[in-house]
Structure formats: C-alpha cells, structure tokens
Amino acid sequence: MRNPFIIGIIIASILIWFLNGLMNSALGADTNTVSSTVVTNNTPPTANAPSVVVNNSDVCKTAASAGVQTQILGIASGITVTDENCERIKLSRSLYAMGMKVAAISTLCADARVFDAMWNAGTYCPYNASIGEDARKGWEENKHKIPDGSLIFASMKEDEKEKIKKQREKDGKASGWRIFFTLASFMLVPLL
Helix, strand or coil: CCCHHHHHHHHHHHHHHHHHHHHHHHHCCCCCCCCCCCCCCCCCCCCCCCCCCCCCCCCCEEEEEEEEECCCCEEEEEEEEECHHHHHHHHHHHHHHCCCHHHHHHHHCCCHHHHHHHHHHCCCCCECCECCHHHHHHHHHCHHHCCCCCHHHHHHHHHHHHHHHHHHHHHHHHHHHHHHHHHHHHHHCCCC
C-alpha cells in the first residue's frame, strides 16, 4: 500500500499543473468583450418559520419555530419541547383516578420539590413499597436515590460532613494525647 501523503502530493501537483495551463491559455487572449445585464429588482425569497401547532390541551408539549434570512441563504426550523413536569402531573392524576394513591404520590416524588415538601411535612415519599417511618429510614440509608436537586439531600450531606469532621477532630485529639502518654511512659521507663 502506498503512502497517502505521497499520493496526495502527486495529485495536488497534477491539479496545479492543469489549472496553471488553463490560466496561461486565458491570459493569451488579445481582446475581451464583456456584455452583461444587471437586474436589481429581484429580491431573494423569504425564509418563513414553520407554524408548529399543538392543538390538544392534553399534550404536554410546547412549540417553537424560527427563521433567518440573509441575501444569500435562508433557514427555517421548528421543534416541540416536552414538559416533563406536566407529564408527571398527568400520570399522577391518572394513577390517583384508578385508586392507586401511593403510586400517584410516588410519581410526584420524582420531583425534588415535591420530595422536599413531603419530607418537611413528615409524610415521607414511599420507598420500595414502604411508607411512613420505614420509608424515611429507607431514604436515609439510600441517599443516592433521592431526586437530584433536593434541598433535604443537600442538608443531609452537610450534616454528614459535619459529623465526620467532628469525629476526626475528636479522634485527632484522642490520638494526640495517646501519643503524648506513650512517649512520656517510654521516657519514664529508664528512670525506674
């Protein structure tokens, strides 16, 4: 297999030689006559943003569209954006209407704001088919499952850091005294 760099140099040299020959033949002409007509009243077509219609009020989507036009190029596009919080509320209402109240609350608890509100009210979000104090213990043992953005989780994390810091300080003081008494006893042994 040949080296691609060498092949590229060969192809580039042939292309330059060919274009140079074309330019030299064009320069060899003695006279040039140019005739043109300029039309100034033709404007480019306008880029119209598409209309994205979301008619149904039961759909948790929002539409957005935009268009940009320059003298040369026009671009237009449209998208729909899903509202996940709206979907969560609709799912919760459907579960509640079917008599599944704990499942409806559990669906809402996927939102950190609802999780924090339930925690502050003392009615903890369900955790693995447990409710009440059992659910609270489950959440405290599995903090990584708490929804992202929860203020309760952030305060729990800060409390843990404080406990660890105090424990280290306590252990550090105790180990300092332990080292002192150990060294003092070694110094007193030769005296006996």
